[in-house]
Amino acid sequence: MVTGSLTGEVSACKGDASVPRVRWQEGPDQKAALWRSESGAPPPRRVELAGDATRAAVAFHQACEGTSLVYRGDYRNARQLLAAITRRLEERPPSSATGDLRAAFQAHRQHQSTVHQVLSRLLVVLDGSYELELRRAPVVSEACLEVWGPGDGSSAVSLRQLVGMIGAHEWRRSGVEVAALGGRVHPHYGVSARIRGEYVDLVADAPLRRAARAFDLGTGTGVLALVLARRGVAEVVATDSDPRAVACARENIARFRLEKRLRVEQRDLFPEGRADLIVFNPPWIPAQPRSPVERAIYDPDSRLLLRFLQELPEHLSPDGEAWLILSNLADLLGLRPPGLVAQTSAAANLTLRGQLSTPARHPRAQDREDPLYAARSREVTVLYRLGLRGSSTAGR
Numbered sequence: 001m002v003t004g005s006l007t008g009e010v011s012a013c014k015g016d017a018s019v020p021r022v023r024w025q026e027g028p029d030q031k032a033a034l035w036r037s038e039s040g041a042p043p044p045r046r047v048e049l050a051g052d053a054t055r056a057a058v059a060f061h062q063a064c065e066g067t068s069l070v071y072r073g074d075y076r077n078a079r080q081l082l083a084a085i086t087r088r089l090e091e092r093p094p095s096s097a098t099g100d101l102r103a104a105f106q107a108h109r110q111h112q113s114t115v116h117q118v119l120s121r122l123l124v125v126l127d128g129s130y131e132l133e134l135r136r137a138p139v140v141s142e143a144c145l146e147v148w149g150p151g152d153g154s155s156a157v158s159l160r161q162l163v164g165m166i167g168a169h170e171w172r173r174s175g176v177e178v179a180a181l182g183g184r185v186h187p188h189y190g191v192s193a194r195i196r197g198e199y200v201d202l203v204a205d206a207p208l209r210r211a212a213r214a215f216d217l218g219t220g221t222g223v224l225a226l227v228l229a230r231r232g233v234a235e236v237v238a239t240d241s242d243p244r245a246v247a248c249a250r251e252n253i254a255r256f257r258l259e260k261r262l263r264v265e266q267r268d269l270f271p272e273g274r275a276d277l278i279v280f281n282p283p284w285i286p287a288q289p290r291s292p293v294e295r296a297i298y299d300p301d302s303r304l305l306l307r308f309l310q311e312l313p314e315h316l317s318p319d320g321e322a323w324l325i326l327s328n329l330a331d332l333l334g335l336r337p338p339g340l341v342a343q344t345s346a347a348a349n350l351t352l353r354g355q356l357s358t359p360a361r362h363p364r365a366q367d368r369e370d371p372l373y374a375a376r377s378r379e380v381t382v383l384y385r386l387g388l389r390g391s392s393t394a395g396r
């Protein structure tokens with residue numbers, strides 16, 4: 001049962017502009033909490049209370065029209081309310097009847113964005129030790145500590161994000177089996193955990209000439225750097241621009257006791273020097289990321305891909321080889337001009353020595369209900385083998 005006024009004002013804290021706060025009215029009390037949003041969304045402006053007696057239809061309507069709801073009551077009821085709002089959103093999928101895959105992709109992303117915004121409006125409050133202020137709530141302090149570090153007063157977060165953090169905590173604990181490694185990789189929250197067997201297997205199987213030193217760019221969990229070490233590369237320098245990925249890759253490398261041969265640096269693309277083998281699995285889709293974790297998936301205007309190809313000759317040993325891993329999904333969706341890799345490589349004095357490819361095996365490639373099924377069902381993952389034009393091993 002929720003008591004108190006159902007309206008409240010929220011604004012960023014005036015005292016410290018770098019710490020956004022949510023404010024709301026609860027009975028006679030003005031409440032405030034640190035605002036935690038992974039996507040960097042500003043604190044909500046309109047906040048009311050919800051609780052065990054709140055009907056899903058009412059909460060759905062409020063969330064759709066921009067009101068955030070601080071849940072007070074039972075944790076499981078809060079989860080049920082979130083599930084009920086999700087079901088209502090799923091009843092209105094975007095229409096893709098025109099057969100235009102690019103338009104279908106854009107409608108799909110717009111729908112995902114709306115879903116994210118609406119679902120992010122159901123909020124829960126945690127105290128300074130990350131205990132949820134809800135009955136029958138699970139212990140979430142470890143998951144919160146991993147993502148946010150030590151607490152500092154109470155926090156407000158969307159229940160959806162918190163559920164994601166709990167799932168990520170479990171994943172980080174149990175890890176993901178990677179057949180090519182004969183072991184498990186442990187992803188951290190916010191780090192690309194979509195470790196698909198098909199691209200890992202391409203890196204595990206591609207013909208490897210002697211390579212004393214390799215780079216793994218955008219290493220994420222460190223999975224491909226680990227595969228290279230397993231294949232006998234003596235020294236691997238892995239980079240990632242995201243500090244969470246750097247911490248995650250270091251932890252995984254330590255679990256495999258490979259710290260002496262694998263080093264991780266926080267960097268924009270290339271480390272110092274040259275390497276005999278440079279591996280890059282970039283974000284595959286040319287579109288704007290909407291949150292930090294989406295930087296692993298979306299590369300606006302293929303800028304990162306183009307920079308990689310243009311800067312590659314400065315970092316490759318004279319006889320070295322680069323393995324660029326890319327899915328053709330963006331080409332099938334009409335988001336990337338056909339032949340972009342070949343043309344940019346040729347302009348950068350690179351030659352294509354060969355390519356390995358494999359059909360996508362993820363479940364969405366088989367899901368006929370998926371709005372992008374026509375493209376996903378034809379998706380192929382490709383490993384391009386690139387060398388410097390005129391090198392002695394060109395064409396091998």
Ligand SMILES: C[S@@+](CC[C@H](N)C(=O)[O-])C[C@H]1O[C@@H](n2cnc3c(N)ncnc32)[C@H](O)[C@@H]1O
Pocket residue numbers: 192194195217218219220221222223224239240241242245267268269281282283284295296297304
């Ligand atoms: C598709 S994920 C690949 C992760 C991992 N290599 C794998 O194969 O599972 C792309 C990675 O590139 C990283 N990244 C994005 N922009 C980058 C940049 N400018 N420099 C270095 N890494 C970057 C992201 O943080 C992400 O970890």
